Amino acid sequence: MRIATWNVNSVRQRLGHLVDFLKEAQPDALCLQEIKCIDADFPRAEIEAAGWQVETHGQKTFNGVAIISRARLEEVRRGLPGDEADEQARYLEGLLPLGTGVIRLASIYLPNGNPPDTEKYPYKLAWMKRLTAHARLLMAHEEPLVLAGDYNVIPEPRDARDAAAWVSDALFLPQTRTAFRSLLNLGLTEALRASSDDSGLYTFWDYQAGAWQRNNGIRIDHLLLSPQAADKLAGVQIVKHVRGWEKPSDHVPVMVELKAA
């Protein structure tokens, strides 16, 4: 089974690329972030025509997440628990069939948090705390679980081409990295780091300042696996060439292969 995540930076602007990626990569499930539209405006018919099903948790203008899957998603949860007043659409979860069992999958768009001296940064940290609390409950099920998305976290210096440029940024501040480790310390495995210790592996290149041409990237899109999912991990890839397409998202897809058995 192939599971991918991709921040598309507007699903309506990226529909052509999205269909091309689905046909090329043939994922069983694809978590999307920053769809930037309400549910009714999601280009559902085009995705269904290509042979996939769609669940959305959208919002006007900003944020918005979705899960595209071959099989119908069950037990769908929209929104991250822990704050009824939070209206930002950043979390969508559901259950997928996997061989004779199931796999629980979440599409996550973690808050950016910049600038750090505003209310945006405490919101990010609080959101990470809520995510960790919810992940702890999910881990107790002792089932295959994949938490996939744009975490807006650069875990380590090797995950940035120029780490020094990020030291005061919400994506790389010590509190951010500590909160991300707390999540991992529940017993989650970061899929890419289970497969490679290499530096120079990025998932995002800014539109500005020729970042792509200079390979000035960062790695902020992650797939976190429960032990039962990590047992099945057969491969992981960053689908980098997508960043070279015309009018691309600033993020590229990341995809894992899980053994069915």
Place this chain on the structure above:
DNA sequence: ATGTCGCATTCCATGCGA
């Protein structure tokens, strides 16, 4: 070299978020 996008409204120019 903060050099780009996408969205929405104040609507063909500007502010916001990233």
